[in-house]
Amino acid sequence: MNLFNKLFLSFLFVATVVLLASCNSCKSNKMSKPESISTVATYERVSPDFDADSAFSFVKKQVDFGPRVPNSAAHEACGDYLVSQLNEFGAEVIEQKAILKTYDGISLNARNIIGVYNPDQKKRILLFAHWDSRPFADQERDKSLRTQPILGANDGASGVGVLLEIARQLKQTPVDFGVDIIFFDAEDWGQPSFDSRQVAGDWWCLGAQHWAKNPHTPHYHAKFGILLDMVGASNATFYKEGYSVQYASNIIEKIWQLASRLGYGDYFINKKGGYITDDHVIVNQMHRAPSVNIIHTSEETPHGFGDFWHTHNDDMSVINKSTLKVVGQTVMEVIYTEK
Ligand code: AHN
Numbered sequence: 001m002n003l004f005n006k007l008f009l010s011f012l013f014v015a016t017v018v019l020l021a022s023c024n025s026c027k028s029n030k031m032s033k034p035e036s037i038s039t040v041a042t043y044e045r046v047s048p049d050f051d052a053d054s055a056f057s058f059v060k061k062q063v064d065f066g067p068r069v070p071n072s073a074a075h076e077a078c079g080d081y082l083v084s085q086l087n088e089f090g091a092e093v094i095e096q097k098a099i100l101k102t103y104d105g106i107s108l109n110a111r112n113i114i115g116v117y118n119p120d121q122k123k124r125i126l127l128f129a130h131w132d133s134r135p136f137a138d139q140e141r142d143k144s145l146r147t148q149p150i151l152g153a154n155d156g157a158s159g160v161g162v163l164l165e166i167a168r169q170l171k172q173t174p175v176d177f178g179v180d181i182i183f184f185d186a187e188d189w190g191q192p193s194f195d196s197r198q199v200a201g202d203w204w205c206l207g208a209q210h211w212a213k214n215p216h217t218p219h220y221h222a223k224f225g226i227l228l229d230m231v232g233a234s235n236a237t238f239y240k241e242g243y244s245v246q247y248a249s250n251i252i253e254k255i256w257q258l259a260s261r262l263g264y265g266d267y268f269i270n271k272k273g274g275y276i277t278d279d280h281v282i283v284n285q286m287h288r289a290p291s292v293n294i295i296h297t298s299e300e301t302p303h304g305f306g307d308f309w310h311t312h313n314d315d316m317s318v319i320n321k322s323t324l325k326v327v328g329q330t331v332m333e334v335i336y337t338e339k
């Protein structure tokens, strides 16, 4: 057989197959509409569109006050701003003030800021983030920079910015269950690595510790809780944090599955991470809500967090709108699919 014949025969074969296939499909689909080309499962989002530009502006506004270190003027002014924003977005605002002692014996004028939606509903969801920024930059290479407070654009302001945007959305598109948004104070006054004294105690998460023991309503309990911590950096990775899996594995699975369906699988990594002392731990221990921490961790750095962590690089230049969108839309989808 020469080359021409070979080619002609293969053409005939292919043409026959195509003809038979199309014939088959006309027979079986005579009365029905044409079959769709692709059979890949698509997920249809149910939540309203999370506006990352809006969230970004809420992050920047906080950072523009300067470091929000308790007992400072910037801290006071930013607290007032957060109260006014929650009011504007239709929440009933409760301020919980307390004097809290740090590891180094300082008395902080701390303020947990709580936005309540549907206060009379028994069924509640808790969303939280810390709004203070760290008084030390103890991860700086340059020793002389370590005692200065940080701006905490990502470490603090990003979670609050995402939650403010969700508050704005809750006003536009109300839900019928209760939602509590808590901005915890005094999370980040944990003992810095340059201080070698032995001081026994739990010195992180002072505001959350106070609230968990003295909730704003007696016997407070939510169906579940979500903590957002460092949710704004470019190329952030969110692993399934240890305590979150221990206390609230069903919520972890729900969040990571929804994120994947929304196309955010490059951010929400389907892998367990380490155990991180953060505001959700005491909320879990005091049974206020089975709670998870969506927190940026990394396998690339010695301390396990992003390379900006507790340094002066944690400013607006690390904040990325795509990351804010990924986290905000995922949490919104959790809220608006809640039954
Ligand atoms: C510890 O380093 C023990 N926990 C980290 C909690 C944290 C600090 N998140 C943000 N800043």
Ligand code: ZN
Binding pocket: 134, 155, 188, 310
């Ligand atoms: Zn921190």
